[in-house]
Amino acid sequence: MEVHNFDQDTRVQQARELFDAGLEVPSQWVRDEVMRSWLRSREHGLSPVDQVLRKTLSLNELPYLHDQHRDLLCYVEPEMRNLFRSWGAAGWVFACLEREGRSIKYFGKESLLGTSLSSGLDLSEQVAGTNGPGCALLEHRPSVVCGDEHFLHEFRDLACVAVPIFDPAGMVIGALNATKHYDGRPVGILESVALASRAVENRMVGDLSGAWVLAIHYLPELTGSPMRGLIHFCADGEVLGANPTARQMLELDILEQNGGAVTFRDLFSCSLDEVRRSQRSPIKVACHNGSELFLKAETVPEVSSPVHAQVVLERASATAPSPFFAEVSLRPLFEKARRAFMHRVPMLISGETGTGKEVLARWLHSQGPSPKGAFVAVNCSAIPAGLIESELFGYADGAFTGARRGGAKGKFEEACGGTLFLDEIGDMPVEFQARLLRVLQERTVTRLGEEKTREVCFSLICATHRNLDELMEQGSFRDDLYYRVNGLKVTLPPLREREDLDGLIDHLLAVAASPDRPSILSPEARNLLRNYPWKGNIRELEQALKLGQALANNGVIEVDHLPEAVKANRFTALAPAMTPKSGRLLANAEREAVCAALEKCSDNISAAARELGITRATLYRKIKRFGL
Numbered sequence: 001m002e003v004h005n006f007d008q009d010t011r012v013q014q015a016r017e018l019f020d021a022g023l024e025v026p027s028q029w030v031r032d033e034v035m036r037s038w039l040r041s042r043e044h045g046l047s048p049v050d051q052v053l054r055k056t057l058s059l060n061e062l063p064y065l066h067d068q069h070r071d072l073l074c075y076v077e078p079e080m081r082n083l084f085r086s087w088g089a090a091g092w093v094f095a096c097l098e099r100e101g102r103s104i105k106y107f108g109k110e111s112l113l114g115t116s117l118s119s120g121l122d123l124s125e126q127v128a129g130t131n132g133p134g135c136a137l138l139e140h141r142p143s144v145v146c147g148d149e150h151f152l153h154e155f156r157d158l159a160c161v162a163v164p165i166f167d168p169a170g171m172v173i174g175a176l177n178a179t180k181h182y183d184g185r186p187v188g189i190l191e192s193v194a195l196a197s198r199a200v201e202n203r204m205v206g207d208l209s210g211a212w213v214l215a216i217h218y219l220p221e222l223t224g225s226p227m228r229g230l231i232h233f234c235a236d237g238e239v240l241g242a243n244p245t246a247r248q249m250l251e252l253d254i255l256e257q258n259g260g261a262v263t264f265r266d267l268f269s270c271s272l273d274e275v276r277r278s279q280r281s282p283i284k285v286a287c288h289n290g291s292e293l294f295l296k297a298e299t300v301p302e303v304s305s306p307v308h309a310q311v312v313l314e315r316a317s318a319t320a321p322s323p324f325f326a327e328v329s330l331r332p333l334f335e336k337a338r339r340a341f342m343h344r345v346p347m348l349i350s351g352e353t354g355t356g357k358e359v360l361a362r363w364l365h366s367q368g369p370s371p372k373g374a375f376v377a378v379n380c381s382a383i384p385a386g387l388i389e390s391e392l393f394g395y396a397d398g399a400f401t402g403a404r405r406g407g408a409k410g411k412f413e414e415a416c417g418g419t420l421f422l423d424e425i426g427d428m429p430v431e432f433q434a435r436l437l438r439v440l441q442e443r444t445v446t447r448l449g450e451e452k453t454r455e456v457c458f459s460l461i462c463a464t465h466r467n468l469d470e471l472m473e474q475g476s477f478r479d480d481l482y483y484r485v486n487g488l489k490v491t492l493p494p495l496r497e498r499e500d501l502d503g504l505i506d507h508l509l510a511v512a513a514s515p516d517r518p519s520i521l522s523p524e525a526r527n528l529l530r531n532y533p534w535k536g537n538i539r540e541l542e543q544a545l546k547l548g549q550a551l552a553n554n555g556v557i558e559v560d561h562l563p564e565a566v567k568a569n570r571f572t573a574l575a576p577a578m579t580p581k582s583g584r585l586l587a588n589a590e591r592e593a594v595c596a597a598l599e600k601c602s603d604n605i606s607a608a609a610r611e612l613g614i615t616r617a618t619l620y621r622k623i624k625r626f627g628l
C-alpha cells in the first residue's frame with residue numbers, strides 16, 4: 001500500500017525549483033537528510049540533467065566486481081530472493097550495492113524507466129546525486145528518497161528505500177535497496193528491507209569462527225528475536241565482532257576508539273562461566289555503561305574449564321602493547337586494521353621506503369586469524385621477471401633445466417594456512433598481474449609443468465611505496481587487482497611528517513640500549529634529529545641512533561656522535577626548502593591548487609579536474625584527503 005500526499009509532493013517540487021534556481025528553501029519543505037544530500041550533490045559538481053543510468057561497468061569488469069563481493073552476495077542473495085517473493089508483485093525491484101555504491105546484484109523486473117538496471121551501475125551520491133542507497137551508504141542509516149527528492153531528473157519517477165549493511169567489525173560493507181515507480185510514499189517496505197539487512201548482519205556474526213556468540217536485549221523475550229544484539233567473543237574473551245544493535249547497546253565503537261582490544265570483562269558485570277551455567281536462558285547483567293540488559297548464550301565453546309577461561313581472559317586484557325605502537329596517533333588505524341585482518345580482509349599498506357610497512361605486516365600476521373601459520377614475504381621488485389612464475393607458483397619435477405628434483409612449492413603454497421606478504425606490489429610486471437588476480441579469485445594454483453590444481457588458502461597483505469592510483473591511470477597497474485588487494489588501506493606517514501618523532505626516537509633508543517649503549521640524547525642532538533629530512537625513514541634514524549650509541553662515551557649522545565649527513569643539516573636546517581616541514585608545505589601547495597581550481601570552476605568537479613589535469617576520481621580523493 002502506498003500513501004499519496006499531494007501537499008508534501010508539491011512542497012518538495014516547489015522546494016526543488018527554489019533550490020535549482022539558487023534560492024533559499026524554507027526549512028520544513030524538505031527533510032533535513034534530503035537537503036543535506038542536495039547540497040552535497042551540488043558540491044560534487046552534479047547537474048540535475050546529468051544521466052547515469054546508462055553508465056555501467058564494461059562487461060569484462062563485471063565478473064571482477066562480483067568476485068570481489070562474492071562473500072557479501074552469498075549472505076545477501078537469499079534475503080533478496082525472500083524480499084522479492086513478498087514484494088515483487090507490487091513492482092519492487094531489489095538491489096545489493098557494495099560499499100562504494102556500485103550495484104552488484106538485482107532481483108526483479110529487468111527494466112524500470114525503460115532502462116535495464118544492470119550490475120555495475122554507480123549509485124554513489126558523488127555520481128548519482130541524492131538517491132536512497134547513495135544516502136544510506138554515506139550517512140550510515142536507512143534512507144527513503146521519493147520522486148523529486150532525487151537530485152537527478154532521471155530518477156524523479158522512482159521511489160527507493162535503502163538500508164546499509166554493517167560487517168561484524170562495525171564497518172559499512174554495502175546496502176540493500178528496494179526501488180519502484182513512484183506512485184505514493186512507500187509503506188511497510190522499509191521494515192522488510194531493514195529486517196533483511198539485519199538477518200545478513202546476524203548471519204555474518206554467527207559465522208565468525210571462534211568460541212562464543214551471545215545474544216543481548218533490554219527485554220528477556222527479545223533475546224531470541226531478529227531485533228537482538230549479537231556479539232561474538234574468541235576463546236580468550238576478546239570481542240571478535242558484533243551486529244549494529246549490539247554495537248549500539250554496548251557503545252562498542254566508543255570503546256574500540258581507545259585502541260586496545262575490548263574483552264568480555266570490559267563489557268559485563270558477570271563472568272563467562274555464569275553465562276555457561278545459565279544454560280542458554282537469559283540472565284540479567286549490568287553493563288559498563290550503566291545500562292542493564294539480558295544476555296543469553298547462543299553458541300558456547302565445547303571444551304573449557306572455568307579456570308582456563310579466567311586465565312585467558314586475564315591474558316587478553318593484559319596484552320602487552322606491540323613495539324609498533326610507539327606511534328600513538330596511529331593506534332586507532334592499526335586497531336581497525338587488526339580487526340579487519342582478523343576477518344581476512346586483504347590489507348594494502350602504502351608508505352615511503354622504511355616507514356615500517358613490513359613491521360606492520362608482521363604485526364598484523366601475529367594478531368590475525370592464523371598467527372601460527374607461516375609469514376611468507378615476497379619482494380615483487382626483487383624477483384627477475386623470468387623467475388616470478390616459478391617462485392610464486394612452484395614447479396614440477398623436471399619442469400625446466402636446473403629444476404630441483406621432486407619439484408618445489410611456490411610462495412602461494414608456502415603461505416597456506418598463514419599470511420602472504422607481497423611487498424612492492426606496484427612493481428609487479430603488468431603481464432603477471434592477471435595471473436595473480438586469478439589465484440586470488442580462484443584460490444588455486446598449478447605448478448609449472450603440472451596439470452593438477454592445488455588449493456591455496458592464505459591471508460593477504462600487500463605493500464607498496466608507489467602511488468597505485470597513478471600507476472592505474474598510466475595503465476601499469478590493473479584496476480581489478482587493485483580492488484582485490486585493497487580491502488583496507490593503511491598509509492604510513494614518512495618520518496618527517498610524524499608528530500610523535502620524539503616518542504619513536506625514545507622507543508628505538510630504549511630497544512637498543514644496554515649498559516654501554518646509552519639511551520639519552522643531548523637536547524641539541526635531539527633537535528637535530530627532529531629537523532633532519534629523513535629520506536631513508538626509520539631505517540636511517542635507527543642507524544643514526546646506533547652510531548650515536550656506539551660513539552657516546554659519557555652516557556649521553558651528543559651532536560658529534562651523529563652521522564655526518566645529520567650534522568651537516570645543522571647549517572641548512574634554516575633554509576626553507578630543506579626544512580622537515582617541506583612535506584607539509586608541498587601538501588599545503590597541493591591543497592591550495594585544488595581549492596583554486598574548485599573556486600575557478602564554481603565547484604564543478606569535472607571542470608576542476610580538467611583544470612588540474614587529473615581524473616574526477618583523483619580529485620574526489622584529494623577533496624576527501626584535504627577535508628574540503
Ligand SMILES: Nc1ncnc2c1ncn2[C@@H]1O[C@H](COP(=O)(O)OP(=O)(O)OP(=O)(O)O)[C@@H](O)[C@H]1O
Pocket residue numbers: 323324325326327351352353354355356357358359360423465538539542
Ligand atoms: N614502529 C616501529 N617501531 C620500531 N621499529 C620500526 C617501526 N617501524 C619500522 N621500524 C624499523 O624500521 C626499519 C624499516 O622497517 P620496514 O622494513 O618495516 O619498512 P618498509 O616500509 O617495509 O621498508 P621498505 O619499503 O624499504 O621495504 C626496520 O629496521 C624496522 O625494525
